[in-house]
Amino acid sequence: MATHTSNNAQKRLAVLIDADNAPAAIVEGLFEEIAKYGVASVKRIYGDWTGPHLGGWKKVLLDHSIQPIQQFAYTKGKNATDSSLIIDAMDLLYTRRFDGFCLVSSDSDFTRLASRLREEGLTVYGFGEEKTPKPFVAACDKFIYIELLREDVVAPTNGEPSTASAAAPDVAKPAVAEPSKKPKAPVGFIAKIMDDIADEDGWAHLGALGANITKLRPEFDPRTHGYKKLSDLIKGYPQAFELQARDTSGGTAVMYARHKQPSK
Known part of the structure; x- marks a missing residue:
């Protein structure tokens, strides 16, 4: 078997x-x-x-x-x-x-x-x-x-x-000139997924965020937009997102991201 x-x-x-x-x-x-x-x-x-x-x-x-x-x-x-x-x-x-x-x-x-x-x-x-x-x-x-x-x-x-x-x-x-040719990241799409899986305070686990993005867009890759990792991409759009590292009981840091809602 x-x-x-x-x-x-x-x-x-x-x-x-x-x-x-x-x-x-x-x-x-x-x-x-x-x-x-x-x-x-x-x-x-x-x-x-x-x-x-x-x-x-x-x-x-x-x-x-x-x-x-x-x-x-x-x-x-x-x-x-x-x-x-x-x-x-x-x-x-x-x-x-x-x-x-x-x-x-x-x-x-x-x-x-x-x-x-x-x-x-x-x-x-x-x-x-x-x-x-x-x-x-x-x-x-x-x-x-x-x-x-x-x-x-x-x-x-x-x-x-x-x-x-x-x-x-x-x-x-x-x-050297390659980064200027990188397409802009799909900020709106990422923000929607982030909001869908976020907790009551608006924070989403970065690993879960990446998994859900891939389910909907298998071709999504931060490197396409000039970033090595998803966390780097999130950092690259400070006007739209914020990143937070939380320590676990085991001493390792877990990353969370939040979509900054536009001020009224």
């Missing part, structure tokens, strides 16, 4: 990558991000490895213990890779050994797969470009835009992608 990990243990995750719809430049940031949610017990990547277009991935497979799955393009214009990934996902699902799946692709063809995995009670983390169709984003429990991962591992140049460790110092200079 299959059992899942307890709440105190790290989740066992199956990472399935669509090589045709994910750049190799994200590999470092990808697995650093996945490590926040659990252990990548299975790491597979799908594509036609006989062609030259996946050369970037070939260079990093061994370093990250990613198993390449060969899938020939049987018919021009048809993506056999998607079918292979979906079949493997269902096989892994029925082993009952996993707590969640990481689907790395910007392809809307995986929308139904994400929904099906969630129907079985598993957590689905999606990773794709900002152009990813909304239905796939909404089908995941959480969706991380890979542009955020690329910022940490590759400089925004028009040349071949390279990891930060290999990049020359002057290559990263264009990233």
Whole structure:
């Protein structure tokens, strides 16, 4: 009989990558991000490895213990890779050994797969470009835009992608202007969620706030707006929110946030 990990243990995750719809430049940031949610017990990547277009991935497979799955393009214009990934996902699902799946692709063809995995009670983390169709984003429990991962591992140049460790110092200079391009945070949306879950004094537990935001907008990420964490984002809008740290009996600090109501 299959059992899942307890709440105190790290989740066992199956990472399935669509090589045709994910750049190799994200590999470092990808697995650093996945490590926040659990252990990548299975790491597979799908594509036609006989062609030259996946050369970037070939260079990093061994370093990250990613198993390449060969899938020939049987018919021009048809993506056999998607079918292979979906079949493997269902096989892994029925082993009952996993707590969640990481689907790395910007392809809307995986929308139904994400929904099906969630129907079985598993957590689905999606990773794709900002152009990813909304239905796939909404089908995941959480969706991380890979542009955020690329910022940490590759400089925004028009040349071949390279990891930060290999990049020359002057290559990263264009990233200095990046913060000015960040979109404004959805203050009104955050305030509404905060008010909905707040106590009688208007304070909301920051962890609960983040969880409720993600339920409604799986793609929400403070990094999209130039902040490392949700607490940093809250601090960044002092005209709208205030933050409070409360000490618990165990000596640890718990963060609470409150929406500043406009003065009449």
